[in-house]
Amino acid sequence: MDPHVFVIFGASGDLTRRKLIPAIFQLYKNNSLPKDFALLGVSRTEFTDEAFREAVTTDNKHLKKKEGEEEQLKEFAKSLFYQPIDTNDPEDYAKVKDRLHEMDDKYNTRGNYIFYLSTPPSLYETIPEYLHRHDLNAKNGGWKRLVIEKPFGYDGKSARELNQILLQYFEEDQIYRIDHYLGKETVQNLLVTRFANGIFEPLWNRNYIQHVQITSAESIGVENRGGYYDESGALRDMVQNHLLQIVAHIGMEPPNTADAKAIRNEKLKLFQSIRLISEEEVPDYVVRGQYIAAEMDGKEVKGYREEKGVPEDSRTETYVGIKFFIDNWRWAGVPFYLRTGKRLPTKVTEVVVTFKSPPHRLFFNVNEIQSTPNQLVIRIQPQEGLALHFGMKVPGAGFHVKTVDMDFHYSDLTDAYVPEAYERLILDCMKGDPTLYAMGDSVEAAWKFIDPIINAWKNNPDITVHGYPSGTWGPAAAEDLIEGEEGWRNPCEEISNSQENCEL
């Protein structure tokens, strides 16, 4: 890997401490960083190099050190530096440039820079422009890459404008739009499951699949991000990016090669095939909800409107359930269902593919023994793995069918270290591999699906925001989305509030 300086704008913020520094420290421990490497933190807070090092290493509760790693952490901290600037003052970027040149001299980093924007999104347009004014975007004299955190835009129009602005200062191959779900091993494994096996793909279409469900549940509330979240809501925070990326992995056609361009092109085609839900259809296809105070795991938790930074009359959704269709040859007529929410019973993300029942039913159950359609459950997190549910004969007289499971747990595959999503994505950017980053046109295509829903909610205040007690699976109205079918799979049939019992 080339030597370089990794520059973080927003270095005093939560994401830097929570995800970026722990990921880069892990890369350091795995010997994945180049020998000639330095990290420059930039934000307004007046840290010295030393104070910054302490804040993001020794004083960082998110950086989990194993016993005996203190020395490594001290060594790693020596490569961290900090430059306070007023991010809104173009002149101040000269200070960043000077520091970068000093580092090039000292660390032989050769003008190769990654600029990681981990600031409020309002700065995603400003920072690239000011970098350009100081010639810090030019490809000559070393490569330059720009990483943009989510949210990428607030709606389709702003995403398009942001793309246009970024492209004035950086070329598309320099821009890395991060979606950390793409860095999850299990999300990448969706492609391997589909395209490296002969058994799934022949069945992966409207002839055999009855419907597809995708659930991404969180038991936490909005924590200290109420201000941000209230402007965003579950639709923008989770569906526009993470969940639609999962849909793309499930729904896309096989790419002709596994390279970045081929995969990203197929995903784009998939996004373009999702049938838009018109504003008028929104009440029938989309359910929104907001968590209310209740007891969870024996503790009373606040309702969303009581959270810090949230207005007491907020109508922002903390839950969304959606039914939609993909209008192409493969998926014609197959309903897809998505749901995501905060303060649901547990943290779990999974895809459930329900297959059609056989055309003629030979075996009826005469007693309570259950028989359900075949389902493939792909667990993204936690207890990552895959389970196939199918019917088997119960031993004894007659033909009684019982649903049994054949399952695979990722943890059985290897003892090898599985990298965190941010670690994988940062490493790819360092290597100049954009495969797991989103392309500008895909992001815009994903917004096209989201925009009419946002508009319907904005223009029609009569569309209900359903309250749901914290610790439940969301509004009852979401059950009605899955009309005439099995209903949402409960990922934790055993004991709903405990992850340990949330079996595949």
Ligand SMILES: NC(=O)C1=CN([C@@H]2O[C@H](COP(=O)(O)OP(=O)(O)OC[C@H]3O[C@@H](n4cnc5c(N)ncnc54)[C@H](OP(=O)(O)O)[C@@H]3O)[C@@H](O)[C@H]2O)C=CC1
């Ligand atoms: N935190 C998380 O878990 C996640 C965050 N993100 C995204 O990452 C980005 C950063 O999030 P997060 O770290 O949580 O946010 P924080 O509010 O914690 O940090 C924002 C950072 O930007 C700096 N900043 C620079 N200029 C300004 C300015 N003019 N106004 C306010 N802050 C400024 C702040 O430092 P200073 O005040 O010193 O200048 C601070 O370092 C956001 O876009 C967010 O959506 C995405 C996924 C998850």
Ligand SMILES: O=C1O[C@H](COP(=O)(O)O)[C@@H](O)[C@H](O)[C@H]1O
């Ligand atoms: O981007 C976001 O993702 C997290 C969920 O990520 P996960 O890897 O823990 O599943 C979510 O909590 C947050 O609101 C959102 O901004």
